[in-house]
Amino acid sequence: MSSQNNSSPxxxxxxxxxxxxxxxxxxxxxxxxxxxxxxxxxxxKLARIASNTWPMRALFKSRPSTRPVNPETAAxxxxxxxxxxxDFPQFxxxxxxxxxHMDLWSSLFGDVTDDSMYAATKVxxxxxxxxxxxxxxxxxxxxxWLGQLAGKxxxxxxxxxxxxxxxxxxxxxxDEEKRKAGIAVAKKWLDGAALLGAKTMRVNTGGPRIVxxxxxxxxxxxxxxxxxxxxxxxxxxxxxxxxxxKLGVKVTIENHWGLSANPINVRVILxxxxxxxxxxxxxxxxxxxxxxxxxxxxxxxxxxxxTVHAKYWNRWxxxxxxxxxxxxxxxxxxxxxxxxxxxxxxxxxDGARHLYKEVMAAL
Numbered sequence: 001m002s003s004q005n006n007s008s009p010x011x012x013x014x015x016x017x018x019x020x021x022x023x024x025x026x027x028x029x030x031x032x033x034x035x036x037x038x039x040x041x042x043x044x045k046l047a048r049i050a051s052n053t054w055p056m057r058a059l060f061k062s063r064p065s066t067r068p069v070n071p072e073t074a075a076x077x078x079x080x081x082x083x084x085x086x087d088f089p090q091f092x093x094x095x096x097x098x099x100x101h102m103d104l105w106s107s108l109f110g111d112v113t114d115d116s117m118y119a120a121t122k123v124x125x126x127x128x129x130x131x132x133x134x135x136x137x138x139x140x141x142x143x144x145w146l147g148q149l150a151g152k153x154x155x156x157x158x159x160x161x162x163x164x165x166x167x168x169x170x171x172x173x174x175d176e177e178k179r180k181a182g183i184a185v186a187k188k189w190l191d192g193a194a195l196l197g198a199k200t201m202r203v204n205t206g207g208p209r210i211v212x213x214x215x216x217x218x219x220x221x222x223x224x225x226x227x228x229x230x231x232x233x234x235x236x237x238x239x240x241x242x243x244x245x246k247l248g249v250k251v252t253i254e255n256h257w258g259l260s261a262n263p264i265n266v267r268v269i270l271x272x273x274x275x276x277x278x279x280x281x282x283x284x285x286x287x288x289x290x291x292x293x294x295x296x297x298x299x300x301x302x303x304x305x306x307t308v309h310a311k312y313w314n315r316w317x318x319x320x321x322x323x324x325x326x327x328x329x330x331x332x333x334x335x336x337x338x339x340x341x342x343x344x345x346x347x348x349x350d351g352a353r354h355l356y357k358e359v360m361a362a363l
Contacts, residue, residue, distance in 0.1 A: 059083045
């Protein structure tokens with residue numbers, strides 16, 4: 001953890017004590033019974049679960065917009081109230097009693113009324129380019145806000161375990177300036193993650209959202225284009241892992257567009273980076289086809305030590321959530337399951353509660 005964390009001895013002591021407690025609980029469950037793992041008790045199961053801001057994103061206050069709030073969002077907010085990230089530690093305690101880890105989405109950071117916390121970023125998707133305003137952890141006002149969030153966490157006994165980060169872009173881009181700019185954004189966020197005591201932070205691989213296919217040749221298919229993207233991703237994640245290692249924050253790769261949509265590409269990057277502060281953080285449902293729901297997860301499970309997204313998504317006809325949990329535990333995963341409900345028959349809160357029941361039942 002960076003020296004900036006030392007500015008608050010009380011918060012530092014809380015983070016250290018909480019982390020030690022989780023480690024002791026995990027070790028006890030693994031070592032009891034003469035080396036044979038015993039079933040986890042309720043408290044130990046709760047220590048393996050994290051709330052997640054993604055399913056609740058419609059509840060969060062946003063920057064001023066001329067677009068009207070849709071009826072579904074209005075009803076959601078009427079039911080649960082409107083939130084900022086500073087409210088989420090208490091919201092976690094209220095909605096998921098006994099859960100004390102959080103997975104926070106980068107796009108919900110900051111005080112939306114204070115422009116000094118945000119940087120203007122041009123983003124191109126397909127043919128369209130638009131300007132987005134994204135939280136910049138390096139500004140003085142942003143650092144002050146991060147301190148406020150850390151204080152809320154410490155007061156409520158809740159930890160930021162993981163940051164699901166969309167801000168660093170172009171990590172494998174063939175344009176060297178864009179790639180370096182993406183790494184610079186990631187480093188700013190790693191500094192911010194360290195201030196919050198986060199253990200892991202996702203960084204997307206960037207590049208084309210749909211990776212190039214192999215080309216036909218006279219004897220066998222060949223894909224030289226993807227090799228260039230993989231090389232850049234390997235170089236970038238090595239640099240970010242080196243930086244994160246100095247802060248105590250792991251950089252993770254999720255099956256999340258582009259190169260990372262294929263678990264083999266993720267394994268290639270991680271094997272080549274070969275760094276203790278770079279690992280996978282797979283999502284149960286972010287796959288290209290249904291056969292990957294379980295085989296893809298099994299492929300990444302040995303590369304996953306800290307964080308996984310337990311997801312329900314009606315994109316697929318059926319997802320056996322408990323089977324997914326068992327795939328991870330059978331691979332000796334002892335980390336956190338973050339409840340990332342995507343879409344389906346429930347609202348974000350009830351969907352996350354459904355995930356909570358399924359994960360608890362499978363642990």
